[in-house]
Amino acid sequence: MSEVAQEKQDLPAIERCHVLICAGAACVASGAMEVEAAMKSKISALNLEAEVSLFDTGCVGTCDLGPVVIVYPEGTFYVKLKPADAEEIVTEHLLKGRVVQRLLSKDADHVEVPSIFEHPFFAKQKRIALRNLGVINPESIDEYIAVGGYASLGKVLEMTQDEVIKLVLDSGLRGRGGAGFPTGRKWAFAKAVEADQKYVIINGDEGDPGAFMDRSVLEGDPHSVIEGLAIAGYAIGATQGYAYVRAEYPLAIKRLQIAIDQAREYGLLGKGIFGKFDFDLEIRKGAGAFVCGEETALMRSIEGMRGQPRPKPPFPAVSGLWGKPTIINNVETLANVPAIIQNGPFWYSSFGTETSKGTKVFALAGNINNTGLIEVPFGTTLREVVFEIGGGIPNGKEFKAVQAGGPSGGCIPASLLDIPLDYESLQKAGAIVGSGGLIVMDSDTCMVDVARFFLEFTVDESCGQCTPCREGTKRMLEILTKITKGRGTLEDITKLETLAKAITQTSLCQLGITAPNPVLSTLRYFRDEYLAHVVDKTCPAKVCRELITFDILPDKCTGCTICARNCPTHAISGERKQAHVIDQSACIKCGECLVRCKFDAVVKV
Amino acid sequence: MEEIVARHRGRPGPLIPILDEVQTELGWLPRWAMIAVARGLDVPVADVYGVASFYSFFRLSPPGRTRVQVCMGTACYVRGSQQILDALERKLGIKAGDTTADRRFSLESVRCVGACSLAPVIVTGEDCHAKMTTAKLDKMLDACDP
Ligand SMILES: Cc1cc2nc3c(=O)[nH]c(=O)nc-3n(C[C@H](O)[C@H](O)[C@H](O)COP(=O)(O)O)c2cc1C
Ligand code: SF4
Ligand code: SF4
Ligand code: SF4
Ligand code: FES
Ligand code: FES
Numbered sequence: 001m002s003e004v005a006q007e008k009q010d011l012p013a014i015e016r017c018h019v020l021i022c023a024g025a026a027c028v029a030s031g032a033m034e035v036e037a038a039m040k041s042k043i044s045a046l047n048l049e050a051e052v053s054l055f056d057t058g059c060v061g062t063c064d065l066g067p068v069v070i071v072y073p074e075g076t077f078y079v080k081l082k083p084a085d086a087e088e089i090v091t092e093h094l095l096k097g098r099v100v101q102r103l104l105s106k107d108a109d110h111v112e113v114p115s116i117f118e119h120p121f122f123a124k125q126k127r128i129a130l131r132n133l134g135v136i137n138p139e140s141i142d143e144y145i146a147v148g149g150y151a152s153l154g155k156v157l158e159m160t161q162d163e164v165i166k167l168v169l170d171s172g173l174r175g176r177g178g179a180g181f182p183t184g185r186k187w188a189f190a191k192a193v194e195a196d197q198k199y200v201i202i203n204g205d206e207g208d209p210g211a212f213m214d215r216s217v218l219e220g221d222p223h224s225v226i227e228g229l230a231i232a233g234y235a236i237g238a239t240q241g242y243a244y245v246r247a248e249y250p251l252a253i254k255r256l257q258i259a260i261d262q263a264r265e266y267g268l269l270g271k272g273i274f275g276k277f278d279f280d281l282e283i284r285k286g287a288g289a290f291v292c293g294e295e296t297a298l299m300r301s302i303e304g305m306r307g308q309p310r311p312k313p314p315f316p317a318v319s320g321l322w323g324k325p326t327i328i329n330n331v332e333t334l335a336n337v338p339a340i341i342q343n344g345p346f347w348y349s350s351f352g353t354e355t356s357k358g359t360k361v362f363a364l365a366g367n368i369n370n371t372g373l374i375e376v377p378f379g380t381t382l383r384e385v386v387f388e389i390g391g392g393i394p395n396g397k398e399f400k401a402v403q404a405g406g407p408s409g410g411c412i413p414a415s416l417l418d419i420p421l422d423y424e425s426l427q428k429a430g431a432i433v434g435s436g437g438l439i440v441m442d443s444d445t446c447m448v449d450v451a452r453f454f455l456e457f458t459v460d461e462s463c464g465q466c467t468p469c470r471e472g473t474k475r476m477l478e479i480l481t482k483i484t485k486g487r488g489t490l491e492d493i494t495k496l497e498t499l500a501k502a503i504t505q506t507s508l509c510q511l512g513i514t515a516p517n518p519v520l521s522t523l524r525y526f527r528d529e530y531l532a533h534v535v536d537k538t539c540p541a542k543v544c545r546e547l548i549t550f551d552i553l554p555d556k557c558t559g560c561t562i563c564a565r566n567c568p569t570h571a572i573s574g575e576r577k578q579a580h581v582i583d584q585s586a587c588i589k590c591g592e593c594l595v596r597c598k599f600d601a602v603v604k605v
Numbered sequence: 606m607e608e609i610v611a612r613h614r615g616r617p618g619p620l621i622p623i624l625d626e627v628q629t630e631l632g633w634l635p636r637w638a639m640i641a642v643a644r645g646l647d648v649p650v651a652d653v654y655g656v657a658s659f660y661s662f663f664r665l666s667p668p669g670r671t672r673v674q675v676c677m678g679t680a681c682y683v684r685g686s687q688q689i690l691d692a693l694e695r696k697l698g699i700k701a702g703d704t705t706a707d708r709r710f711s712l713e714s715v716r717c718v719g720a721c722s723l724a725p726v727i728v729t730g731e732d733c734h735a736k737m738t739t740a741k742l743d744k745m746l747d748a749c750d751p
Contacts, residue, residue: 025733209717212719212722285622289659371722371724372722439683457716
């Protein structure tokens with residue numbers, strides 16, 4: 001009770017409850033705005049405006065449960081809402097104080113979870129970079145300030161540049177954009193260079209397909225990234241910043257722009273910040289090239305050129321944007337900075353492992369029950385993440401592997417589920433932390449096909465500057481395609497390995513250098529699957545079309561005709577209420593009959 | 606056109622923001638527009654074209670009335686987006702990257718729109734369609750271009 005009282009004191013004025021509605025991209029796509037509109041009109045119809053405040057917040061993390069609403073002070077967590085449900089929450093919960101049980105989220109045993117504080121999805125998390133998501137309204141600078149925002153910037157401006165850098169070094173913070181380079185060291189390099197002008201850049205290109213933490217942070221807590229960047233700017237002596245955000249994220253761009261405008265209005269950006277420091281920030285849209293996430297390519301893109309990487313050195317800290325010393329930090333890296341300043345470096349380094357300090361945000365996606373965003377201390381095991389936080393694999397399927405680090409990373413098989421998630425352990429296993437995308441794959445995923453998928457990605461995204469990357473990845477893709485069509489040979493597997501080595505050794509940038517990783521790691525852990533394709537001409541996961549056929553089980557088929565009506569090539573025939581058959585010569589293996597049949601009569605063999 | 610170029614001229618690295626605004630205005634980047642931008646900035650047309658063709662965000666042919674973007678990012682792929690893209694290609698009778706002859710739809714494959722929790726995802730115009738199945742395609746197409 002006292003806790004509740006405390007919470008209540010923290011709320012503005014006399015409001016009885018605080019209703020937060022998630023306005024993250026996933027929830028908006030699931031209809032959050034309609035839910036919000038319904039709630040608002042009901043609240044005003046019942047004249048509750050004075051007692052109840054309703055506002056948007058950033059991604060809460062449980063994106064597949066959207067639209068979600070949290071009612072404070074109790075933290076009642078309503079999920080999968082429709083507009084009519086929202087009205088019921090107003091009339092029942094907000095007006096009469098009765099929790100609407102049927103709209104609560106449920107745990108793995110289908111028992112209602114009374115509040116977000118007791119939800120198993122959040123129990124193992126430690127939210128630092130995500131501290132304000134699901135807590136404040138991202139479009140309100142006042143709320144950010146109310147939770148201590150911009151105090152770190154104020155504090156930093158009382159310190160010397162070297163003190164700030166030392167503090168960040170002591171925290172052990174490493175870059176979250178992929179390479180894991182110590183942030184304090186990067187800042188120290190740039191500070192040491194004398195120049196009339198320096199730049200700091202937010203890397204919000206988030207190219208790893210399947211990772212969405214940077215998007216969520218920019219949408220849900222843009223001020224923390226701005227504050228982190230301003231602190232970086234002060235530390236190295238830069239007065240101009242750029243935020244490079246991919247054009248595919250319009251909501252992130254919009255919220256960041258609102259935040260920048262508000263910060264300018266409050267004198268927290270622009271000339272004479274706290275009377276001591278000039279710093280401003282401009283957004284540049286990333287125009288859809290994965291390679292532009294690489295720092296030298298990103299700078300060229302801001303300069304208005306084709307985003308092609310250049311050799312390093314010189315490092316950007318020495319010669320970066322327009323030849324001036326520049327540091328580039330990832331969105332999540334920067335979002336951590338104000339929290340580190342506020343709570344001290346040793347608070348931060350108390351989380352995590354010996355060499356991987358602090359916490360990491362992971363995006364859970366693919367074949368997993370609870371998809372969404374989580375933040376855990378480094379060293380949390382993959383098993384905890386997939387089975388405790390992620391709730392395991394849906395539809396009774398078996399866990400097969402997780403792809404960590406996207407197209408530059410590798411897979412981790414079931415035998416390594418107890419691996420601690422940190423930079424070193426993942427590297428040893430042939431994967432990387434990367435940006436933190438974790439794609440969970442179940443027994444229906446073909447690992448050869450996944451490797452082919454990533455190679456196709458690299459071939460598309462290679463900037464074409466160097467031959468090994470441009471031509472070598474194409475050769476690898478051809479071989480992989482051949483294998484998935486059942487035309488591969490044992491020699492092809494050796495060829496893949498030789499090509500991989502050559503590409504890694506001779507490519508200019510990390511895109512090429514790491515491109516073979518998904519192939520190498522699937523070969524390491526799933527060689528038998530490659531062999532099945534090559535030697536037995538079978539696809540054990542039944543994915544590769546050339547190696548499977550679709551069949552109808554006569555004893556299960558009820559003759560409902562649904563499959564026949566949906567088959568694009570009219571390959572299925574049969575009388576109503578009679579078992580149907582597939583004409584294999586006409587079947588293009590699109591799989592439509594399998595997904596449409598309600599009687600499990602269609603099988604892949 | 607001239608107004609857009611004038612507004613950015615003198616700012617550092619103006620080309621990409623200009624092309625972005627021109628595309629927002631016209632829906633794509635016709636040749637004449639790229640020539641006008643090159644003149645306005647006093648740079649070779651080849652440079653403008655080189656930049657425009659490098660970035661997948663810039664469209665060098667006019668899009669259909671509704672752009673149908675199928676996410677082919679990793680999360681969507683492992684949840685079956687290939688099957689959905691194939692089905693759309695058959696339904697519309699075009700390949701990804703093309704526009705239907707009646708200019709109603711253009712079909713694109715994109716790499717992650719950041720809604721991976723809702724995979725597989727299709728974006729049409731401003732709308733994001735979650736947890737797509739081939740069974741929902743007809744209704745989706747009808748709704749965007751009745
Ligand atoms: C091909 C390629 C793509 C990259 N994409 C991103 C990206 O999308 N976001 C990001 O923050 N870093 C990306 N990086 C890493 C950046 O080059 C750079 O290391 C990082 O932004 C530095 O910030 P940090 O030290 O805070 O991690 C990419 C690197 C490569 C080689
Ligand atoms: S390795 Fe590939 S992406 Fe990197 S510079 Fe060379 S061609 Fe471009
Ligand atoms: S959908 Fe299934 S049950 Fe119906 S006709 Fe086809 S195979 Fe038989
Ligand atoms: S897989 Fe596709 S083409 Fe083949 S029978 Fe089924 S619906 Fe028809
Ligand atoms: S977008 Fe709402 S929980 Fe992630
Ligand atoms: S992979 Fe499709 S939205 Fe991310």
